[in-house]
Amino acid sequence: MNEYSLSFPEDYAADAPIWESKGFYCEACLLAGGRSYRLFFYEPVRLAQDIAADLGQCGAFFEPNLVVVAAVNREHMERAARWLVETRQLTALKPEADAP
Template structure:
């Protein structure tokens, strides 16, 4: 068993549909071994749009603690976090 806590805003379910439509969410927090991380979720389409837009402006794209998932909804976020923790990849995250 892996001990961790995923925190989403209390009212997340009220606007989850909007998050899913936008394909982006950055208000998820993961705590593992007393270390807190802000996670940034994108779906593949939104990520490509962000990358293209940033590169067109002449800069580079960088996003710490980036997770790309099929759909940015509560179920997919929870599944991704479980996999992240279970696989030990949290060691690559940047803490807050």
């Protein structure tokens, strides 16, 4: 398996219950293959709500690096990141910038 890491801001642990209840999290960073990817994790219900709202406002929905998980918690996000790396889905992601 490729080397990778999924990082969260320092305040993630304190705010995790809030993010899980909101059903989305957009501050995780996947570092893999020498590149950094900002991931946008959504649970299905919250994603459907955001899609409906955007369709009503502008007629379209788009979010790069969108990852749908059963629940927005560390376990599910880490499992999804591992899956992205193991299945070589990184090629479908938009990198933030080259990693140092």
